Amino acid sequence: xxxxxxxxxxxxxxxxxxxxxxxxxxxxxxxxxxxxxxxxxxxxxxxxxxxxxxxxxxxxxxxxxxxxxxxxxxxxxxxxxxxxxxxxxxxxxxxxxxxxxxxxxxx
Amino acid sequence: xxxxxxxxxxxxxxxxxxxxxxxxxxxxxxxxxxxxxxxxxxxxxxxxxxxxxxxxxxxxxxxxxxxxxxxxxxxxxxxxxxxxxxxxxxxxxxxxxxxxxxxxxxxxxxxxxxxx
Numbered sequence: 001x002x003x004x005x006x007x008x009x010x011x012x013x014x015x016x017x018x019x020x021x022x023x024x025x026x027x028x029x030x031x032x033x034x035x036x037x038x039x040x041x042x043x044x045x046x047x048x049x050x051x052x053x054x055x056x057x058x059x060x061x062x063x064x065x066x067x068x069x070x071x072x073x074x075x076x077x078x079x080x081x082x083x084x085x086x087x088x089x090x091x092x093x094x095x096x097x098x099x100x101x102x103x104x105x106x107x
Numbered sequence: 108x109x110x111x112x113x114x115x116x117x118x119x120x121x122x123x124x125x126x127x128x129x130x131x132x133x134x135x136x137x138x139x140x141x142x143x144x145x146x147x148x149x150x151x152x153x154x155x156x157x158x159x160x161x162x163x164x165x166x167x168x169x170x171x172x173x174x175x176x177x178x179x180x181x182x183x184x185x186x187x188x189x190x191x192x193x194x195x196x197x198x199x200x201x202x203x204x205x206x207x208x209x210x211x212x213x214x215x216x217x218x219x220x221x222x223x
């Protein structure tokens with residue numbers, strides 16, 4: 001079993017829909033990261049959080065340390081949100097990545 | 108600022124050939140990393156350098172060597188390429204090393220390597 005599990009693996013939505021991507025992890029962590037990988041391959045860090053909730057524009061990330069679970073929400077989704085969203089956790093000196101969630105938002 | 112740059116963008120090698128992937132960052136970051144990304148797997152750490160003059164093995168270091176040439180540059184060398192090293196390679200940097208909660212990572216554009 002991977003230390004970081006994401007669900008769903010693939011997600012297709014219509015423009016305007018509210019989207020949730022989930023991340024569960026099995027190790028103690030000091031921080032959790034959400035990354036976005038564009039269709040061209042570039043990777044951008046969206047959030048880094050160790051507790052609570054962070055918001056940036058239409059993106060919201062939450063984490064529940066007790067339940068070892070985080071969610072990434074996208075409000076009013078848009079075709080330009082189509083990308084792979086990757087969850088990663090910092091544990092000790094290691095950064096462990098999930099396999100990613102492929103999101104496609106159709107117009 | 109260019110951020111994190113990588114060269115080359117694409118490379119095709121024959122089994123047994125050697126090559127060096129170059130990475131540079133202009134953000135004055137202390138820590139730099141090399142990852143590989145393979146289909147069906149998450150990014151995996153090959154080597155990292157917490158600060159200039161230090162390097163450490165990551166999760167999958169076999170078949171690779173690294174050099175932290177100075178604070179800006181961190182290169183990855185394949186001495187004798189194997190088909191199993193076909194992958195997309197990403198370099199990243201951060202202000203502080205992994206394990207510090209404030210260590211946001213900045214990624215380069217990636218190098219696609221095919222070993223025949």
